[in-house]
Amino acid sequence: MKLPVYIVAFLAVLVPAAAQPNAANPEAVAEVRAGKRGVANAAWWGFAAEDSTAALQAALDSGAKKVIVPYMGSPWVITPVKLRGNQEVLLEPGVVVLARKGAFSGSNDSLLTADGVDNLTIRGYGAVLRMHKADYQRPPYKKAEWRMGLALLGVKNVLVEGISSESSGGDGYYISGNGTRRWSENVTVRNCTANNNHRQGMSVISAVNLVVENCRFSSTAGTAPEAGIDLEPDTEEERLQNIVVRNSIFENNRGHGMLVYLRPLTRKSAPVSIRFENCLTRMSPDAEGVGAGMAVGAARDDGPQGLIEFVNCVSENTAREGARIYDKSASSVKVRFVNCHWQSPWRGQAEDYAGPRVPVLLHARRPAISSSPGGVEFDGCYVHDKVDRPAVQFESEKPLKLTAVSGSIYSTGAKTPRARLGEGSVNLRVIGIP
Template sequence: MFRPFRTRVILFVVIATICTSMVCAGTANFSNPTAVEKILSGSRETAKASWWGFDEEDSTEFLQAAINSGAHKVVIPNLSKPWIVRPIQLKGDQELVLEEGVVVEAKRGEFRERGDSLFTAKDIDNLTIRGYGATLKMQKEDYMVGDVLHRLGWNRWFGQYEKAEWRMALRIRGCKNVQVLGLTLSDSGGDGIYIADGKDGKISENIAIRDVVCDNNYRQGISIIGVKNLLVEDSVFKNTWGTPPSAGVDIEPDGEDDVVQGVVFRNCRFEDNYGDGIEVALRNLKGEVSI
């Protein structure tokens, strides 16, 4: 008479074990320590970020470790779920490839510092970011609502945010020989792409941006503070709104020592931005300008 009950208990245990294994697989199933060791030893040049692991709640440590590994190419694979991360620091002499359909998404409740950006490239050379059909996405609405809550002294589960316009999707400072290809950059708390000098005034130089879409960013689609030899082509800058100037592109040096030379936009579109499609403000600049 107790057999049906026993059968149900056994079945429950089996199902629970399977479900537990599936949950664990969310963080460990993709890891490949043997391949990681080959990357670290220099015997292999191309790495998948998932070899270090994947956690659907926060994959920062895995993605950052892959980037820091010294691999010549790091692939962020499409695992059918977003790569949720805190701020990521990029490295030079590397190609970062986001597979089609990949979304690298800013973790909600993070990016508290006013200048926290999703991807930052600072004072490095020889970087390619290739992401046709892939997206860098932040949490613009959270930052805007969080600012209101901060000023009102209220709170919500994702918390308060101090007002800022510098949470960029991609920040490039003092870098040379950089390519950004095919990406969509959306919902930032600042600019889709920001380009400026780096440490000790190091000029950003030889930057190419092709086939990108900057959509629904807070301040600008792209801001150019200082650069020498910038080519932007076949790209779209649209739906910018949140804080002035809310332009598709804003070329606006901060100081008289900034450099704005060899800037070319070719076959680009500027659509439905709250401010200007193209804004140029050179009042702070004393040197030669070439746009």
């Protein structure tokens, strides 16, 4: 039996606001603070469409083991918020955590920051962290590249899952050490996306035991390096150890798809161990870019030991090379490509570039960094290229020789499969196949 409309309206008036799950609820807040509730709803602290910073921060500071950020029909507009340890943060599907317009004037103002915390989970399938990149790129904002969507600084035991980080004034995701911990440790980023960020989709400055899996990094553009992901320490004490990036896509980034840049690391640094596995980097026909699919740079003569691997990775339609290894010394960390495919490179115009336009380039740009280039292995890799040019070439600004370059590359499409590597200790075969 249907009730008359006036009765339904009358009953609605009788329902107290506190009984509504997403309404302000001082009684529930008091119970959370007293330790009587382990699960908290951030809306209990008072959602406000114009600015919910105070409510969200209070919920995170409450000590609750789990904080739910509910879908409210409009974004959670905030200024910078700090995440806490020993906590799970659940963003409901449809939630948008949105940077407040006109805020974030500090050059290091990030949307969400976890600094020195342990045991944190941030889960948000269907949820978005969104900033206003275009605003930060013009006055009155001062030029900066550190307004991150999610910054993890010196953290330990952290899981980030299902989040989308968009339009930041820096990186979608930033992982580094802090003032007391030189690296973050035991971090997993899973099923996340980064889109339209200013500097990188993800920056990894210093991390031990990092897994990035099933993620997508796209449309980075604003300030260099503009990569999908960039692993780049700032000092020799920082670490890139036991890092795995797998089953991920890097798409339409203006810079390199996958970049490892090691210049600050020295022989005193801890050995490097990085593995890219089952990853795809590509550009669409109308995308603008200046980068390679896979790039490793600046591993010095006195640089770190270790291994960087690209295993079962594919590069398609890149603006420049499929793979670019530059200023990489044979005496430092080894680089290995296993069953990698490079297809249709050099789709970009690059009118100001006078160097070789080849699928794979070994480049000695700065002899002061690397005077003995090499230390690269190709294990059963493939170049798919309709242009008749070397599959792989060595280019040097001075008369240097390659050392310890070996393996096999299979070439399809070229009339004359070949390499142009000059003299040196090279045992690399380029094999033509139909």
